[in-house]
Every structure is written in C-alpha cells, then in structure tokens.
Amino acid sequence: MEVWRINLRAQTLQKETPPEAWQRIGGRGLLARILLDEVPPLCDPYGPHNKLIFAPGLLVGHMLSSLDRISIGAKSPLTGGVKEANAGGSTGLHLVNLGIHSLILEDRPDSDAWWVLHLSKEGARFDPASDVVGLGVYDSAKKLLERYGKDVAIALIGPAGEMRLTGAGIMNLDKDRVPARIAARGGLGALMGSRRLKAIVIDDRGGEKAPIADPAAFRAAQKEYNKALQAHPQTKVYTDFGTIAVGRLCQTFGALPVRNFSAGQLMDLEPVSAEHMRNLLLERDGEANPSHACMRGCTIRSSNVFAGPDGKATVSPLEYETVGLMGMNLGITDLDVIARLNAKTNDLGLDTIDTGAALGVAMEAGLAAFGDGEGAMRLLQEIEKGTPLGRILGMGAAITGKVLGVERVPVVKNQAISAYDPRSIKGTGVTYATSPQGADHTAGLTIRAKIDHLSPKGQKEVSRIAQINMAGYDTLGACIFAGFGFSTAPHLIRDLLNARYGWQVGEDILQVLGRETLKLEVEFNRRAGFTAADNRLPEWMTREALPPTNAVFDVPEEDLDTIFDW
C-alpha cells in the first residue's frame, strides 16, 4: 500500500511508502496524523498549504459488512479545525484495490480550468472537466459513468462545492453507482471546489485485493463477525427501517429537532415515523426499496431508495438526519416533500444537516414559513442560482444566522447540530460541544446509553465513551452499525486487525485507536487556536427551555473542559 501524493498545481503523482506512524492507524485517525505532520494548523483553509486527503479505514477492502467507508479530511473551511467526514459507497474499496494507502492532494492550480482526476493502475491523470462543471451531482455522475465506464468509483462535488460554499460535501457513488453517499460535513466540497477539482474517478481494474497476513484467521473472524451482526436485535430493526428508526426514541425523549430546535416533540410522529416510511416504500412498487446496501458485502442494508407514488426513485437514501433537519426542523412532515428537498440538496452537493439547519434559521428570520415545503424548495433554488441569499444559505447555519441576524442558531464550531436536541439528550450535547469535529452526532451519539438523558450528571463520561468508540470505528472504516456486531464481540476487531496486518494488538484496540485519534485531533485544533471557548453549545440553549421536557443544557462547563483529560 502506498501514499499517492498528487500536486494539483504541477499535476504530478508521487508514490511513497507510508511512514511507520501512518501504517498503524487508518481513516479518521490517519487523517489527523497526516494533518498534524503536514498541514500548518494556522493556514488559510483555501490557501496552498491545506491538503485534501482521502484515507480508507484499516479494514476497508475486504467487503466485510459495513466496513468499507472512506474518510475524507483537511483543515475545515467551515470550522477552521481538523475535519474528517466519512461515507460509505465504493470510493474506499476502489482506492484500496489500487493499493492506495492514502491519497494526498496538495497545493492548488494556477488557472481557472476545472479538472477530473483519474486514478488507475496507470497512475494519475488530469482530464478536462468542462463538460460536467456547473452540472448537478446526478447529471455529473451520469456523464462521468458514461465517459469512464460503469464500474468506476467517483468522488465528486456539485455546484455548491464549485461555488466554495461551506455547506458543500463530497459525494460518493454507492455500490450501484448512484451518487448517494456524501462525506457531507465541514465544507470539504468547498475545499475541493477551490482546487478546481470537479471529480475524482477511481478505476480499480487490474487492481488487487489488499493483502491479508493470515487469511484463515481473517476468514474465521469474518464469519464470526457476520454471525454476531445478524444475532444483534438492532440489526433487524435497521434492516427493516433504516436510520429513521431512531425517530421514535427521540420523540419519546423530547429531542426531535422541531422548527429550528424550538420544540423537542411532534404532536404526531406518524407521518415521519419509521413504520410509515417502510409501509410507504413497500406499498410503492418500482424503484422503492426500504432496505438497500450502500456498500458491497453489507448485510444490514440500512439504506433505502425512496420513491414517489409513481414508483420512480426520488432520492436514495432518505436518512433520519435529513428527515430531522430538512423535515421536522422546517415544520415539514410529508416524506415526499422531504425526499424532494433531499434530492435537490444532494444534487447541489450540500450537507443536508447544515443546509437544513440554515433553512430553519432562514424560516425563523421570516424568509419562508415553517411547514412551507415550496418555500424551502425556493430557498434551495436560490442556492442553485448562486444568488446572494443562496450563497448565504449554502454557507450553512452559522453564517446564515450571522448575516440574517438570528440568535437561535444551532451550531458548534460553526457546524450545525444534528437531529438530536442536546437539551434533552445531554450526553450528545457534550459530544456536540467538545468533539474536535464540531457538532456531529456521529462523533458520539449517547441516545442508547443507560442514563437519565435529562440529568447533567454523568454525561461527560457517556460522551467520552461514545466519542472514543466512534473515533475508533472511524479508523477502521466501520459504519456505526458495524458496532452491532462488535459490541458483543470486541475481540473480533482485534482478530481482524491481527489477521489482516500480522499485528499483535489486544482486545482494547478500538479504544486505543479512538483515544489516539481524539488526541491527535485535539492537538491539531489546539495548534489551530481552539480553546475551551470553542467547546460550548450556543448560549441560548443554556437559557431557553425546550418543550415538553423544559430542559436547558446545564452540563457543568468544567465537565466540558475536562472530557479529554484521561
């Protein structure tokens, strides 16, 4: 496995053996390591010193269920700190099949021309992107698949990334070559756009599967892992319903993101319930599919294809976070409307969380009424047209709130809070506040922790455990749901890693990797000028009681300031 280092100004590729320290960690942790080693923490995120890095997780490349995720990172144009956003789909697998340990994109071009970076056994090549620039993600992907063949993987940006809007992510194809898996958060799409890179096409023909040190042990562990995964009761829930299954729990806890986080419960959850969505998708023939795998080998299949009444796919997938932020958060509970907003947001190449939060803030500012789906679509069209209002919204919730003069803005480190109100699930509030990534539920969701979510006590501890675990999973390339398999059999992570790499790590390896990752990230942010001041929820959330629990966020600041002292 080699580091592929590409200079975007000179359009050159240099292959290198990764240094020892880069070989012991993958994915999110590897990104933090490379950033610390190579990117000046105080650099302008759009300047020539920042680097856009793709790092597959340690277990990517073997079609282990839910273990082929790609981590993409840089100094974030949105938060100004360390950034990793990961996604399923086929990008990670194809990179590993080409023997790419990590892909480091350096410097930036001199000219205004747009490019497609093509990676294959022959190396790297820059093709003009003039035929796809300006196109949405869906049309771009279609054209690129026509040009490069239907078996390639593609990571690409939409118009929002081209416009350098910090709500922009990097979209990846799923296993069926649908642009569906976005590394959404932190403005990485804007960074890619600033590099005049419309897409990275990865053609793994002639590539080889990653080597395995002890194939027999690997197969045995894989088998046991699949069994553990299938045996876990939650697996079936997520197979049947997907991520939206968590909605009912949030409703119970009063933690839904309703109308710009002004209420934690819906009067009626049914129209956006997991059961309703599943029934709808079962009812609707054609392309509708309530259970779809985004990566090859995935047995959970928590993704879906949402289709309209005519059976034609509206969007894939429709996830809980999007139903939360672009639905409930906007007062919209019609899944068909939400799915159309989701498709448009995907097509623009935007993060549905930050964009949904921005639209919620815009509605609070009076630019559309809560519940007005057409109004929400009109706002997305402003982004598409690149109007001043569109540029404001496309920058995400933090800038939208500032420019529109709204106080109630749900962000930490300029990144929007996701679909769990931190006042009613306080451990997740601790994660939002303290994660080096900015507000991010995937950095340590605590909703399933056995704790009184309304009490400020003990939240530091549950958040810390969740953050370490999630950071660990993010080094492996694991989907959060891989945890269903590993949680009951943590020795399997050890066994898979030892078999894959010939290591001799212990059963605590997930925590070791997670702690190392967080340590590196916290250090990068420290050098980038972050302090305790950045590890706070918005002040209004400490003051404004959330109906119906009437909770405020009251975890002691001392807990926030000491969470990484271990």
Place this chain on the structure above:
Amino acid sequence: MEVWRINLRAQTLQKETPPEAWQRIGGRGLLARILLDEVPPLCDPYGPHNKLIFAPGLLVGHMLSSLDRISIGAKSPLTGGVKEANAGGSTGLHLVNLGIHSLILEDRPDSDAWWVLHLSKEGARFDPASDVVGLGVYDSAKKLLERYGKDVAIALIGPAGEMRLTGAGIMNLDKDRVPARIAARGGLGALMGSRRLKAIVIDDRGGEKAPIADPAAFRAAQKEYNKALQAHPQTKVYTDFGTIAVGRLCQTFGALPVRNFSAGQLMDLEPVSAEHMRNLLLERDGEANPSHACMRGCTIRSSNVFAGPDGKATVSPLEYETVGLMGMNLGITDLDVIARLNAKTNDLGLDTIDTGAALGVAMEAGLAAFGDGEGAMRLLQEIEKGTPLGRILGMGAAITGKVLGVERVPVVKNQAISAYDPRSIKGTGVTYATSPQGADHTAGLTIRAKIDHLSPKGQKEVSRIAQINMAGYDTLGACIFAGFGFSTAPHLIRDLLNARYGWQVGEDILQVLGRETLKLEVEFNRRAGFTAADNRLPEWMTREALPPTNAVFDVPEEDLDTIFDW
C-alpha cells in the same frame, strides 16, 4: 462622578459610586476593566450578558483641545473580543457634565419596541422611538434635535445598526450638532440595535463641570499644553489639510490601499491629495470648510466640511481613512464621488473602513467594477434596502469575503485593515495583527516612526511603543493629535491628571495607563478564547507581493507572539 447603570429590560437607572479600580483609569482602559469585571468573556455578544458601555476619558469635560473623546465598548459582535471605539463630538462632554463617570447598559428588552434613552439631571427616561426608527442618521438626528432641543448631545444608530449588521457603529453629534463623529468599529451599532435602542439623548442642562482638585495648576498646565500644541509643526499641517495629509506619505511608502489592497501606489495621487482637497474646499464657497473643529475647545481643527460645487455640504468630515477605503480601495479618485459614498455610509450608520473594505472585496468578486462610483453607490443602496446582498456587505469585509468566496480579504479578527497596507508599513502590520481590538490603525500607527518600514526588523518594538501610547491616549479621551502637544511635553499629562484628580502620578503615566489598558484587553481576549492564531495577518499578505515595493508581510511570528511580553 457616578456610574449610571441602566437595565434595558426593566428600564431602570441605578446610580453607584465607582469602585476604586474604576476611578484610576478612564475611556478605553476603563471599558476593559468593566468588561473584565462584569461581562462573561464567553458570552454571546447579542445575549443578555453583554453590556454596552460609555466611558469618557480621564480628561474629558474641560474643553481641553482634542481631549473630549468618548469611548464606547462591549464584547464586540464583529471580533468576539474586547472592543473600544472612540469618537469626538459632544457625547463625552455632556456625560461628564451630568456627573456620569460611566454609563453601563445592561440586559436587553423583552419586546420589539424601539426606544430613545434620555439622560438628564432628572435621571434616565425611555421615550418611544417609533418616529425615528428606520430613518437614516441625518434625518433621525434632525428629528431628535427638534424634539429634545438643539443643545443636547446624541449618540445614535442608523438603519444598519437596527438591522444588526456588524459594520454598524454609533454616531455622535459634533459640537455643531451635526451627526459626524462615529464610534465606528467593531459592530457596536449592531449591539445597540439588538437592544432596540435607536438613540441616547444627553441633556446636560443644570449639569456642572467636572470638579478640579487644583484649578490653578490645571489652568497652568492647560495653557502650556495649548502652547505646545500650537508650536508643533504638524499641528498646522492638520489644521490646513486634516487627516488626508498622511496620504502623500503613504504614496511615498507604497502603502495606499488601492483596489482591494492590490497595489500600494496610485499612478496619480493629485485628485485625492490633501492639497487638492484643500484648494477645492477653499474654492467652493457656502458650507465648504477645510478646517473645522469637531469638539469644543479644539484648536487643531483637523476635521472639515466637504461641499459640492454648489457649496452645499456633502458630508462632514471627509477623512483620510474614508478616502482610502471608499476611494482608492475601490479605484475611485473623484473626491465628490467619495464624499457622496461617505455621506450615504454615514446615513446608514456604518463604519466607512469596514464597509469600504467590503465593497472592495465585492468588486473583486465582480459585483461592480473598480472605479465605478455608481456601482459602489448601488451596493450601498442594497444595504439600505436590507437585501441579502446588502446584509452581506453590511456585515463587513470578513463575512463578505467568506460568503462571496474571495480569498483576498483584508481583515484581522474579522475587522478590516485601514488605509495603510501592512506589507509596506510593517510596524502598523504588527499593530493590525496583535492589537486586542482587531485591525485598527488608531491602535498604533507607526508611519512616523524612524525605521525602515519595509524591513521586518524592529517592527515589534515600534508597534509596541505606538500601541502603548495610543492605549494611553485612549484612556484620557485624547484625540491622536493631542499627541502633538504632549509628545514634546509629556509632563503635562502628569500635571493635568494630578491637578484634575489630586493624584500624584509620575511623568510615565501615559505609558502606565497604556500598559494597564493593553494588559486588561489581552486578558479579556484570552478568556474569550483568543490565541496566537488570532494575531496574524491574512495569509495571502504573507505571500502576495505588493507593487511597487514588492513587499510581503514577513515580520517573524515570534515577534507577533511576544509583543505583549514586557
């Protein structure tokens, strides 16, 4: 002298004796002291815990020439740090005449109604502001003077402050009751707007001059000060030409802000030269006046009234910073055009520096051509109309650059650099980078220091001296030009303070006050989460050579990081 503490929610006034520590310092230093004592550094600038504070300088109230300035401060909505913006005019004098040591506006109202705060011997009163809300600064001032009598002082905001735009300042009447002296920087107008306070009217009838411990000594020192002031060769230059006199020096050094800081020299300075402006104003009869005093007792009269060819006043004053940022920086060198842009910006209640810088960034983004005065006016009208583009621009250069995707943005701590390019006057670059106030020439201009301005060496030292001196002057209520008098006779500051207060301070009192002020400010910012990362010029200024000197900013970062270690 008493602290007048006003609760904006309850609309109550409480008078208090200032604590000992608040009595030994005034103006800018007092603001920092009060902020540290009373405002949580991590608070939301618009939240209920921030306070808007008016603090006259220590020598305000005696019509000492150039010594009646008012310092206004808060935690800045623009920089997020400590903020002081000071202004001449009559606000400081009237406050002192009412015996007000400092005016602290606390909390915020519950309702959306707008208010005028009226201060007089009878105390404080809140009058409805419904007849002036929405009006520009000029019409508002006119109406308020009609209502409250022509002898009051007024501090007020324009539509930009009402809209909570962070480019908004707080305008003050000059001695002739013209709204002309704006405490421009750091978004204090936006904070005042968030408090639903359109204006503060100060009626000093029945008030008394501030007490003087030793009147004879005071008079003697005052006399000597006036003599020293008149004897200084620069005094006549500023009397004749005003602040624009510095333009030729900047032209010589290659440090003018030309077309969004892309060049340091004009091909032809003449149309914007001090001599041309003076001749024009002498030529034009009517209200034109090349030498006008903004404060009673001022003998320098560096202000002016700019009138059009018809002799009608266009704006007062037209200062060098505005000619720089709204003229040269936009490629505009017609003084009549610049004066009209200035008048419109004043009327909106905006900082001409940050707004000019924002327009320069907008021009770089292609929203108007450099040199297009009508285009610049159109952009200001967008702010007036409150369109999304207008809101972007009204937020200042930092947000404008972010939202429009422009890299070349001249800001530090989100506050725009003023009309001295830091690459060619590197000591001032050190001031921009390190001042706790954000980029601000008044925090320590080094253009007259005896040093090679292009060399990175020794700039830390000249900036430190300038910053300490300026912080000292800002505690006194001194205009920068009072220095012409004190620089040759520093014992006069000692004598005036000792005579006024019965103190026994030494000749180094200016430095003592300056150091104390900076220490307090740095400490507030530290608690607010500022680090060395915030003490940097924009990265592109370290890379992009400025014609014709071809200088980049190359003062060692270590110098920036150690400037306040003394």
